[in-house]
Amino acid sequence: MSTKKEKVKDLDEVVVRFAGDSGDGMQLTGSLFSDIAALAGNDFITFPDYPSEIRAPHDTVSGVSGYQVHIGHKKVYTSGDLADVLVAMNPASLKANLKWVKKRGTIIIDTDTFVDKALEKAGYDENPLLNDTLDEYNVIKSPITTLTKQGLKNLGVAPKIAQKSRNMFALGIMYFLFNRDFKATDAFFEKKFKDKPDVIEANKKVIRLGFNYAESIGVMGTTYNIQAAKLIKGRYRNITGNLATSWGLLAAAERSGRKIFLGSYPITPASDILIELEKHRQFDARVFQAEDEIAGVCSAIGASFAGALAVTSTSGPGLSLKSEAIGLAVMTELPIVIIDVQRGGPSTGLPTKTEQSDLLQALFGRNGECPTIVIAASSSADSFYFAYKAAKLAMEHMTPVILLTDGYIANGSEVFKIPKMSELPEINTPIAIPNDENFAPYKRDEKKLSRQWAYPGMEGLRHRIGGLEKEDINGNVSMDPDNHQLMTEYRQEKVARVANYIPDQEIYGDDTGDLLVVGWGGTYGALYEAVKQMREKGKKVSLAHFNYINPLPKNTEEVFSGFKKIIVCELNLGQFVHYLGMRQPKFQYYTFQKIKGLPFMVSELIEKFNKTLEEK
Amino acid sequence: MTQNNNSNDTVSILTKKDFVSDQMVKWCPGCGDHSILASLENVLPKLGKKKEDIVVVSGIGCSSRFPYYVNTYGFHGIHGRALPIACGIKMANPNLSVWVTTGDGDSLAIGGNHFIHTIRRNFDVNLILFNNKIYGLTKGQYSPTTPLGQITKTSPYGTIDEPFNPGELVIGAKGTFFARVTDKNPKYMSDIMYRAAQHKGTSILEVLQNCVIFNNGAHNEITDKDKRDDNQLILEHGKPMLFGKNKEKGIRINGTKLQAVTLGENGITIDDILVHDEKEEDPSIHFMLARMHLPELPVAIGVIRDVDSHTYEDMLYDQIEERKVSSPYKCVDDLLNSGDTWEIK
Numbered sequence: 009m010s011t012k013k014e015k016v017k018d019l020d021e022v023v024v025r026f027a028g029d030s031g032d033g034m035q036l037t038g039s040l041f042s043d044i045a046a047l048a049g050n051d052f053i054t055f056p057d058y059p060s061e062i063r064a065p066h067d068t069v070s071g072v073s074g075y076q077v078h079i080g081h082k083k084v085y086t087s088g089d090l091a092d093v094l095v096a097m098n099p100a101s102l103k104a105n106l107k108w109v110k111k112r113g114t115i116i117i118d119t120d121t122f123v124d125k126a127l128e129k130a131g132y133d134e135n136p137l138l139n140d141t142l143d144e145y146n147v148i149k150s151p152i153t154t155l156t157k158q159g160l161k162n163l164g165v166a167p168k169i170a171q172k173s174r175n176m177f178a179l180g181i182m183y184f185l186f187n188r189d190f191k192a193t194d195a196f197f198e199k200k201f202k203d204k205p206d207v208i209e210a211n212k213k214v215i216r217l218g219f220n221y222a223e224s225i226g227v228m229g230t231t232y233n234i235q236a237a238k239l240i241k242g243r244y245r246n247i248t249g250n251l252a253t254s255w256g257l258l259a260a261a262e263r264s265g266r267k268i269f270l271g272s273y274p275i276t277p278a279s280d281i282l283i284e285l286e287k288h289r290q291f292d293a294r295v296f297q298a299e300d301e302i303a304g305v306c307s308a309i310g311a312s313f314a315g316a317l318a319v320t321s322t323s324g325p326g327l328s329l330k331s332e333a334i335g336l337a338v339m340t341e342l343p344i345v346i347i348d349v350q351r352g353g354p355s356t357g358l359p360t361k362t363e364q365s366d367l368l369q370a371l372f373g374r375n376g377e378c379p380t381i382v383i384a385a386s387s388s389a390d391s392f393y394f395a396y397k398a399a400k401l402a403m404e405h406m407t408p409v410i411l412l413t414d415g416y417i418a419n420g421s422e423v424f425k426i427p428k429m430s431e432l433p434e435i436n437t438p439i440a441i442p443n444d445e446n447f448a449p450y451k452r453d454e455k456k457l458s459r460q461w462a463y464p465g466m467e468g469l470r471h472r473i474g475g476l477e478k479e480d481i482n483g484n485v486s487m488d489p490d491n492h493q494l495m496t497e498y499r500q501e502k503v504a505r506v507a508n509y510i511p512d513q514e515i516y517g518d519d520t521g522d523l524l525v526v527g528w529g530g531t532y533g534a535l536y537e538a539v540k541q542m543r544e545k546g547k548k549v550s551l552a553h554f555n556y557i558n559p560l561p562k563n564t565e566e567v568f569s570g571f572k573k574i575i576v577c578e579l580n581l582g583q584f585v586h587y588l589g590m591r592q593p594k595f596q597y598y599t600f601q602k603i604k605g606l607p608f609m610v611s612e613l614i615e616k617f618n619k620t621l622e623e624k
Numbered sequence: 625m626t627q628n629n630n631s632n633d634t635v636s637i638l639t640k641k642d643f644v645s646d647q648m649v650k651w652c653p654g655c656g657d658h659s660i661l662a663s664l665e666n667v668l669p670k671l672g673k674k675k676e677d678i679v680v681v682s683g684i685g686c687s688s689r690f691p692y693y694v695n696t697y698g699f700h701g702i703h704g705r706a707l708p709i710a711c712g713i714k715m716a717n718p719n720l721s722v723w724v725t726t727g728d729g730d731s732l733a734i735g736g737n738h739f740i741h742t743i744r745r746n747f748d749v750n751l752i753l754f755n756n757k758i759y760g761l762t763k764g765q766y767s768p769t770t771p772l773g774q775i776t777k778t779s780p781y782g783t784i785d786e787p788f789n790p791g792e793l794v795i796g797a798k799g800t801f802f803a804r805v806t807d808k809n810p811k812y813m814s815d816i817m818y819r820a821a822q823h824k825g826t827s828i829l830e831v832l833q834n835c836v837i838f839n840n841g842a843h844n845e846i847t848d849k850d851k852r853d854d855n856q857l858i859l860e861h862g863k864p865m866l867f868g869k870n871k872e873k874g875i876r877i878n879g880t881k882l883q884a885v886t887l888g889e890n891g892i893t894i895d896d897i898l899v900h901d902e903k904e905e906d907p908s909i910h911f912m913l914a915r916m917h918l919p920e921l922p923v924a925i926g927v928i929r930d931v932d933s934h935t936y937e938d939m940l941y942d943q944i945e946e947r948k949v950s951s952p953y954k955c956v957d958d959l960l961n962s963g964d965t966w967e968i969k
């Protein structure tokens with residue numbers, strides 16, 4: 009697009025971070041930039057990082073909203089450690105994000121906002137534009153606010169709209185820097201602001217102002233190009249983890265022929281699942297925003313008793329509230345899917361930050377011997393398949409399934425290859441046959457140990473179940489000691505046997521070596537990237553990343569046996585390693601634990617793995 | 625609506641026997657629960673529903689053993705949570721006749737949140753509230769309906785807990801049906817249960833139930849043979865509110881309050897007596913009726929409020945039907961391919 013002869017350099021990948029006040033529209037700016045990458049055929053992963061307050065105090069560090077995107081000509085696995093380019097719309101966003109920028113990286117700054125009051129609110133004693141703070145960076149100082157307002161003057165645009173479209177000026181600079189065109193973004197403005205022609209005009213104008221400004225000042229010398237990624241043939245879209253989870257559930261409902269029911273209570277960062285499924289009444293989705301977390305899970309249990317694919321979605325504190333009811337579903341051996349989008353804990357903790365600290369709660373946080381299947385998704389896109397799988401396992405094995413995702417993959421997005429429904433595995437629900445004389449509520453399938461699903465409305469199968477211990481086969485209330493032992497063992501064994509129906513644990517890399525990196529859930533991308541980079545340097549490192557946690561894949565021991573050292577990495581104080589110590593006690597585990605509300609950085613992982621390799 | 629309603633002609637003639645389960649009833653001898661069970665078994669055959677289309681749901685407590693004793697589908701839940709379970713069942717299959725059996729502790733203490741919100745949403749479920757004003761199954765602690773000052777296991781010096789009157793709560797939560805009966809008259813209870821079943825929306829039926837073990841005689845003032853004529857006001861829609869052995873007493877409105885009066889005294893005639901209108905939208909009089917208590921006023925028995933309103937599940941199903949027609953997505957493949965997508969060749 010550039011008219012002047014700029015030097016255009018091809019990049020394999022780039023990490024861009026947009027940061028501003030929470031009212032500055034940084035999430036929108038970032039997602040428009042990602043959308044353009046998508047249309048250019050790049051691979052990418054995004055990571056929104058926003059405060060838990062809706063409108064935190066203006067110009068303060070706690071009010072900074074950020075959006076990072078990692079764009080690649082090759083496949084990318086994380087949202088990137090450090091940014092190559094930072095857009096900082098005010099002093100607070102520079103203050104909060106400078107540590108996330110690579111040395112010699114580019115920083116685009118709105119100098120108009122670097123005034124005394126804002127500097128003071130951001131906690132700067134001195135103006136960082138005037139001292140050596142930014143010496144090691146390539147800083148593009150632009151009076152973005154002034155230029156935006158000037159540019160819009162002739163259009164007669166209200167000052168408020170002008171103020172709000174500053175972010176598009178910054179985006180325009182980025183479009184110049186990365187040789188992007190306006191077509192798709194224009195179309196977006198036209199759709200989004202359909203009834204506000206002045207806003208459409210303003211945005212279109214400002215993004216071009218930014219572009220032309222960048223071109224005219226010529227400070228960059230070089231602009232960049234990221235060629236289309238070589239992805240497998242097919243149709244693609246951008247998807248967040250929460251959206252993928254929601255759609256995976258809808259897919260499972262359609263494939264199984266069950267009606268979907270969701271009973272949930274709003275909670276960050278899981279609310280988007282409730283919001284999404286509420287939209288899909290056309291698929292017979294019965295979605296219920298309950299009065300509390302307990303009503304959410306209990307309504308799901310009722311719906312499951314009545315024959316629906318029943319789901320409840322929540323985050324850590326909500327999972328705590330649901331514990332007793334999950335026990336009821338274990339006792340009544342009804343299928344429900346419980347989705348826990350993990351966030352920083354304990355208590356209210358860090359609602360908008362990511363963590364993996366609900367694992368032990370998911371495994372053991374209930375009264376009595378109360379096993380459920382526990383699985384974890386490892387990326388935004390594969391949340392689709394694990395939500396589908398959670399529903400499949402729940403219904404085929406007649407048991408609750410807890411699906412763990414986390415704030416990072418739930419809110420982050422990535423490129424998703426759109427599957428065809430007909431390619432998804434079949435779901436075979438053990439539905440009883442009406443008037444079957446041999447029906448008994450707690451008669452079990454020989455192989456799976458699952459009972460049959462008979463629900464109200466089915467003739468000749470009336471029965472009564474509940475939370476009291478059940479007598480084997482007939483399901484009557486029983487306080488018999490031997491029966492209790494038997495039934496407890498059945499419930500345990502039923503879940504254990506799920507190991508026969510899940511895939512073997514895969515290894516990325518060789519089956520033997522010096523170090524096996526072990527992770528689970530949403531840390532996959534960073535662990536994969538770290539192991540990949542180390543393998544490229546010839547290190548004998550492999551990765552075993554777990555999605556199936558209870559039960560563990562059958563070959564877990566075999567996988568672990570091939571390595572001299574095993575290091576278990578997780579965003580908590582060692583919950584998975586604690587569990588592995590119980591299930592696979594003969595191994596010695598090294599650990600890497602981080603609990604900062606942030607995902608792993610590839611660089612810190614590599615550093616730790618190298619140290620572990622050297623340790624005697 | 626997608627589900628076809630079973631009309632009477634598809635249902636073979638059922639009797640009480642059809643609804644008696646094979647389980648031994650384990651309530652204490654003389655407990656009021658027995659008469660509630662008998663009444664419900666009498667009503668179920670009259671609903672025009674197949675046995676398979678009836679579900680009884682409960683929480684925890686003496687009352688909550690109920691589902692095991694009725695030969696329908698049944699679900700014995702956890703403490704306080706019968707209502708959300710019942711609502712989930714109803715949303716999954718609105719064709720079902722759903723009954724909830726619960727106690728004063730189960731529904732008003734631990735389950736209080738679900739109680740008010742279910743009523744507010746007006747799910748079409750029928751709730752029988754066994755109000756014995758005590759915790760029975762846990763052996764005698766005071767409940768949210770235990771009168772102030774009563775000595776119980778957990779109130780050795782008398783309770784200092786202001787009690788709820790369930791009817792006030794129901795009407796305050798925008799209830800569309802509230803009735804009250806005693807456990808002493810199963811025939812009458814059956815009639816009112818039938819009314820509850822006919823009501824479309826959340827029906828709350830409070831049964832003044834006697835716990836012979838832990839709160840024996842709690843309702844004696846209301847139910848004793850020699851007192852009940854004077855202490856019960858049996859309501860009938862469209863009829864003046866008269867009570868007393870010879871219907872010589874009545875209820876009138878005096879200023880902003882209800883007042884018990886005697887016909888013929890102080891110039892009171894039948895024209896001064898309030899006429900019961902259970903269909904009145906405005907809940908003010910129903911509220912006053914629900915809260916009438918001894919000794920100043922008799923206790924209202926019968927259907928206090930029965931008004932029509934939309935149910936949650938009807939509105940849900942209307943939206944589902946509407947979206948099936950108007951949505952551009954006919955299957956999940958459509959959805960997956962919607963919005964911004966791109967092809968890699």
Ligand code: SF4
Binds near residue numbers: 837
């Ligand atoms: S304890 Fe009271 S309420 Fe419970 S069964 Fe016995 S008499 Fe009935």
